[in-house]
Amino acid sequence: MNVRVGVKLSEAIQTFELTRHFNSLVAVNHINLEIGKGELFSLLGPNGAGKTTTIRMLCCLLKPTSGTAQVMGYDIAEEPFKVKELIGVSPQETSISERLNCWENLSLIGEIHRLTSTETKRRSQELLERMGLIERSKDQVRKFSGGMKRRLSLIMALVHDPEVLFLDEPTLGLDPQSRRAIWEYIAQLKGKKTILLTTHYLEEADVLSDRLAIIDEGKIAVLGTPEELKKNLSDKQTMVIKVGNLTAEVMSGLRGRYAEVEQRNDELILSASELDFKEITEYLYSQGITIRSAALKQPTLDDVFIQITGKELRE
Numbered sequence: 001m002n003v004r005v006g007v008k009l010s011e012a013i014q015t016f017e018l019t020r021h022f023n024s025l026v027a028v029n030h031i032n033l034e035i036g037k038g039e040l041f042s043l044l045g046p047n048g049a050g051k052t053t054t055i056r057m058l059c060c061l062l063k064p065t066s067g068t069a070q071v072m073g074y075d076i077a078e079e080p081f082k083v084k085e086l087i088g089v090s091p092q093e094t095s096i097s098e099r100l101n102c103w104e105n106l107s108l109i110g111e112i113h114r115l116t117s118t119e120t121k122r123r124s125q126e127l128l129e130r131m132g133l134i135e136r137s138k139d140q141v142r143k144f145s146g147g148m149k150r151r152l153s154l155i156m157a158l159v160h161d162p163e164v165l166f167l168d169e170p171t172l173g174l175d176p177q178s179r180r181a182i183w184e185y186i187a188q189l190k191g192k193k194t195i196l197l198t199t200h201y202l203e204e205a206d207v208l209s210d211r212l213a214i215i216d217e218g219k220i221a222v223l224g225t226p227e228e229l230k231k232n233l234s235d236k237q238t239m240v241i242k243v244g245n246l247t248a249e250v251m252s253g254l255r256g257r258y259a260e261v262e263q264r265n266d267e268l269i270l271s272a273s274e275l276d277f278k279e280i281t282e283y284l285y286s287q288g289i290t291i292r293s294a295a296l297k298q299p300t301l302d303d304v305f306i307q308i309t310g311k312e313l314r315e
Contacts, residue, residue: 012037012164012194013058017067020053027053029218030067035211040186040195042205042212044301046309050218051198052092055166058196059089071164085113088162092169092198094153098142102133102152105141106159113160120159127155130185147178154182164194172200183208202301216309230299233307236260237275238297241268244290253287266292 013035020028028050035041043051056062058069060080068075074082097105103124110120128134131151141149150170157165167186171179183204189195190208199205205212206226213223222229236259243266254261260271270280277296284291 010037011035012039013041013069013071013196015054015058015067015069018054018057018064018069019066020050020057020062021065026218028057028064031215031218031220033213033220033223035194035196037194038191039210040190040197040208042197042199042209043215044198044202044205044212044305045215049215049309051215052168054215055089055168055196055198059087059166060084086162087164087166088157088160089166090150090153090157090168090170092172094149096141096149096152096156099140101140102128102137102155105152105156109156109159115160123159123161124155127158131155132181145178147174147181150174150178151182154185162193164196165189167195167197169198169200171204179204202305206301214305214308221308222304226301229304230301233299233304236271236273239270239275239277239280239294240297241270241280241284241294242266242292243268243284244292246289247287250284250287250289253283257283 011034013033015031015033018028018031018033019026031050031054033041043054045051053062057064058071058076060076060083063077068077070076071083072086074086076083097108100108106124106128107117107120110117110124115123125134128137131154133148133151133155136144136148141152144152154167154170157167170186171182174182179201186195186197187208190210197205197209209226211223211225212229214221224232246263246268251261251263254268254270258270258272258275260269262269275296277294281291281294
């Protein structure tokens with residue numbers, strides 16, 4: 001095995017100044033990442049940010065312009081066949097043979113990875129049952145819904161029991177029920193396999209990711225756990241209160257107490273380094289203000305994403 005000097009064998013994936021140009025366009029720009037074994041790592045970014053290009057290089061489907069990466073200690077440029085033996089890939093565009101049924105598609109993957117027919121059948125049976133496709137397993141894939149095809153694509157990535165799993169927007173465009181089924185299964189894989197995921201659903205990345213990075217214009221803009229990124233977004237707390245009969249006198253009193261006070265229709269929004277929920281509600285009650293609801297607003301990954309990139313993820 002050709003192990004790069006300095007590679008940490010506790011890391012499943014490491015990139016070293018990984019770069020890819022398409023003519024004058026710099027799609028991926030000197031990326032350095034370390035992803036631990038058993039970690040679920042999400043790579044987020046706007047369309048065209050470099051996510052899919054990064055995954056294609058790590059899967060040995062696209063050569064870097066410069067730099068390199070290692071997957072389980074194997075160099076993607078020097079040992080691509082060793083890397084491909086260890087990985088499973090569910091691409092953004094499913095690569096399923098639509099004229100074949102589930103068993104035939106999975107048998108083909110088993111042969112590519114040199115599994116015995118017995119092992120392929122055992123693994124396929126288990127995965128088809130878990131993903132709710134066993135009853136349709138003898139139907140041609142062309143008759144499947146989009147959600148069923150996505151689930152089969154995930155099974156095809158898993159049938160040879162890979163150590164590292166690449167999931168490129170596996171739930172994009174699916175209905176909530178299909179998306180939930182895939183995410184529930186991915187959650188079961190956490191800690192058992194190393195997973196590199198791209199997704200357009202930030203709330204799911206928030207719940208599932210051990211760590212994540214936001215890539216923008218080919219560069220890693222920020223990296224950390226979801227909680228770290230949300231905590232670092234702002235040193236202020238925000239409270240949103242739905243009120244009735246708010247007066248100018250009360251607004252003036254609030255502005256004397258808190259750094260930022262804003263009224264949006266029937267919502268009162270307060271921001272400061274520290275907010276005391278009880279103190280604020282008692283003050284409003286004492287001034288005769290009707291409170292319909294009140295909550296401390298926690299920052300979300302959407303807030304982090306927009307602050308870093310200036311864009312909505314689903315643009």
